[in-house]
Amino acid sequence: MAGRPFKTLFCERFDCPTDRFAEAVFLRCLYRHAVPLALLMGRLHAALFAEDRRAIEQLGIATELNQVRAIVKDLAYVNRLNRHWLRTGLSVRVSGRRLYALAEQLARPE
Numbered sequence: 001m002a003g004r005p006f007k008t009l010f011c012e013r014f015d016c017p018t019d020r021f022a023e024a025v026f027l028r029c030l031y032r033h034a035v036p037l038a039l040l041m042g043r044l045h046a047a048l049f050a051e052d053r054r055a056i057e058q059l060g061i062a063t064e065l066n067q068v069r070a071i072v073k074d075l076a077y078v079n080r081l082n083r084h085w086l087r088t089g090l091s092v093r094v095s096g097r098r099l100y101a102l103a104e105q106l107a108r109p110e
Contacts, residue, residue, distance in 0.1 A: 007060035029098040
């Protein structure tokens with residue numbers, strides 16, 4: 001990542017406007033089966049994804065993979081605390097592994 005924020009790297013690599021960063025990462029890192037339900041529930045009960053969105057915003061300013069690792073670890077802890085049946089039972093949430101894999105992909109030069 002070489003000192004450049006994850007948000008900058010993501011937006012450059014995927015030709016994404018910076019104001020669409022959070023939504024683009026959210027959709028990319030959801031479990032695939034969860035996308036339709038997350039889109040619906042996000043409109044009806046936005047608080048369900050508040051922690052996911054907070055983690056994505058933190059990722060946006062991260063500049064090193066060890067920072068990303070800590071953010072993903074914090075998100076996993078939140079998931080253990082927030083035992084909502086949609087998040088834990090049906091996995092309608094952002095995948096920490098996908099977040100980290102995306103950061104690793106961006107950390108490597110094209």
